[in-house]
Amino acid sequence: MHRFSAGLLTPEGEGGLAVFRLDGDGVPEVLDAIFRPKSGKPRTTDVPLFGTLFDGDVKLDEAVVRVHATAPTARADISVHGGAWVSGRLEALFARLGAAPLDPDAASDFPRRLGGGLLRREASQLLERAVAPRQVSLALALLSGTFTNELASIRASIASGAADAKVILPRVETLVARGRFGLACASPPTVSLVGVPNAGKSTLFNALCGENRAVVAPRAGTTRDRIEAPMIAGDDAVALVDGAGLRDASDPVERAGVALAVESAASADALIAAVRADLALEEQESTLTLARNRAAVHVVTMGDVADPNPVVAALARRGVPALVVARGDARSLETLRRRVVAATPLGAPFVTAQPMPWLPRHLRALGATRAALEAGARAEAVRELDLLLGDAS
Numbered sequence: 001m002h003r004f005s006a007g008l009l010t011p012e013g014e015g016g017l018a019v020f021r022l023d024g025d026g027v028p029e030v031l032d033a034i035f036r037p038k039s040g041k042p043r044t045t046d047v048p049l050f051g052t053l054f055d056g057d058v059k060l061d062e063a064v065v066r067v068h069a070t071a072p073t074a075r076a077d078i079s080v081h082g083g084a085w086v087s088g089r090l091e092a093l094f095a096r097l098g099a100a101p102l103d104p105d106a107a108s109d110f111p112r113r114l115g116g117g118l119l120r121r122e123a124s125q126l127l128e129r130a131v132a133p134r135q136v137s138l139a140l141a142l143l144s145g146t147f148t149n150e151l152a153s154i155r156a157s158i159a160s161g162a163a164d165a166k167v168i169l170p171r172v173e174t175l176v177a178r179g180r181f182g183l184a185c186a187s188p189p190t191v192s193l194v195g196v197p198n199a200g201k202s203t204l205f206n207a208l209c210g211e212n213r214a215v216v217a218p219r220a221g222t223t224r225d226r227i228e229a230p231m232i233a234g235d236d237a238v239a240l241v242d243g244a245g246l247r248d249a250s251d252p253v254e255r256a257g258v259a260l261a262v263e264s265a266a267s268a269d270a271l272i273a274a275v276r277a278d279l280a281l282e283e284q285e286s287t288l289t290l291a292r293n294r295a296a297v298h299v300v301t302m303g304d305v306a307d308p309n310p311v312v313a314a315l316a317r318r319g320v321p322a323l324v325v326a327r328g329d330a331r332s333l334e335t336l337r338r339r340v341v342a343a344t345p346l347g348a349p350f351v352t353a354q355p356m357p358w359l360p361r362h363l364r365a366l367g368a369t370r371a372a373l374e375a376g377a378r379a380e381a382v383r384e385l386d387l388l389l390g391d392a393s
Contacts, residue, residue: 004030006094007102008087009077018087019143020078020094023106027067027074030097035065035078038133039235043067043076046353048140050133050235053080055093061086064136075106079140081128118390119148122359126186131230132237138185138352147362148389150175150355154369155385158378165373172370178356179363184269184345186358188230188237191340192265195274195287197245200301204274204325205229205242207333208340226260233337236346241268246286262290270343271296272336275322281314288320295343298322299336362388 004024022030031043037051045067053060061080069075080086120143127139142148154171157163193201209229231240243261244254265271273291275284277300291298300312300322315322323339325332341347350356357363365388372381 004074004097004099005102005106006091006099007107008091009107018080018090020080020090021075021102021107022078022094022099023075023102024073024100026098027076028070030094031065031067031076033097034093035063037065045070048137050136053078053090055089060089060093064133064140066140079136119151119388126358132188132232133235134185134346134352135237137235138182138356138358141352142358146353146355147175147357151385151389155382155389158373158385159382161378165376165378169370169373172366172373175355175357176363176366176370178348178350178354179366180345181348181350182356182358183360183363184348185352188239189269189344189346190228190239190241190264190267191231191270191272191344192241192243192261192268193272193274194243194261194265194290195245195301196276196279196284197247199245199274199276199284199287201242201245201274204272204299204301205240208240208337226264231337231340233341236341238269238340238344238346246290265290269295269345270340272340273298275300275311275315277301277309277311277324279311281311288318297336297339297343300324 004022004026006020006022009019009021028043034053034055035049035051036054037043037049039049039051041049043049043065048064048066050062050064053063064079065076066079067074067076078090080090123139123142126142127136130136130139150171154168157168193205195201205227208231210232227242228239231238241264243264244257246258246261249255249258271291271294273287273296275281275287275298281288298315298320300309300315309324312322312324323332323336325336357366365384369381369384369388372378372384
């Protein structure tokens with residue numbers, strides 16, 4: 001029998017998240033038996049791992065495991081979806097493995113009722129719709145109080161008058177600076193595929209998404225509407241968009257599709273510029289123009305046409321680095337996924353364990369707080385933070 005205790009930390013039957021605490025010397029052995037991390041990485045203290053829980057060969061649920069301590073006694077939290085079936089199966093599994101009831105002292109650090117109830121509900125909603133590990137990691141950090149506690153601390157400093165505004169402002173500005181990253185984690189950034197007809201955009205779109213969502217045909221102008229699907233790259237997700245090939249179309253329907261593709265590219269967080277390897281670069285200026293001065297990854301498609309390829313050389317002479325993606329080359333596709341993520345706000349040097357806003361309303365409230373502090377209106381700054389926390393009467 002394992003030497004550990006287990007218990008549910010979150011209120012039973014509430015919300016989309018259930019968190020179990022494991023405590024005791026037997027915790028590492030239990031985790032080895034029931035949890036398989038998706039990344040294959042070893043468990044590290046205070047680094048959340050996304051993976052799957054098993055009862056023998058039976059898959060129970062996707063979960064995030066966070067080890068809090070390994071000495072003097074091991075302690076870890078397991079976060080799963082909040083349904084009664086999953087929680088019941090886990091409780092039964094822990095009982096079969098010999099778990100004792102969790103001592104209240106072992107759970108005293110977990111906030112059962114966080115301040116800022118509105119923020120907690122928003123974090124729960126983020127967890128429920130998460131499609132990538134980084135989203136799960138962010139939601140769990142938020143539910144543990146990272147953002148809420150920092151806001152409450154800033155509010156207390158303002159309300160007490162103990163700290164000068166010049167001391168408080170940098171803390172608010174730090175939160176604002178993390179905002180684009182937080183928003184990109186919570187709502188996957190949009191990446192638009194652009195290129196001339198028959199540049200292999202739709203083939204690339206299907207390969208990156210891992211499913212056949214776009215129609216692929218040798219005839220130019222096949223794709224006319226806007227097609228969107230999630231692309232998972234490591235721990236991250238982006239919304240990939242495909243559209244009509246860029247050309248002066250005579251057909252009114254295709255012409256409307258080209259206009260929609262240009263509009264989608266203009267509003268996207270980043271671009272994948274698909275450049276044909278079998279077509280002179282001068283005939284693909286529309287693609288290069290859209291990608292100029294943008295966060296963009298240039299991809300030479302049909303890279304198996306010629307090697308070395310004159311189009312790749314022509315791009316290099318213009319100072320444009322390009323990745324050649326040949327048909328069926330899984331390695332170049334994975335490299336492309338990583339470069340695409342790096343081109344979006346997800347490439348910023350932040351981690352989800354840091355306090356950060358993740359919704360537009362959070363950034364608006366923090367902007368208003370900053371403006372109030374700069375104007376010396378402390379009461380107004382406190383009111384804005386109360387509204388953000390959801391504690392305003």
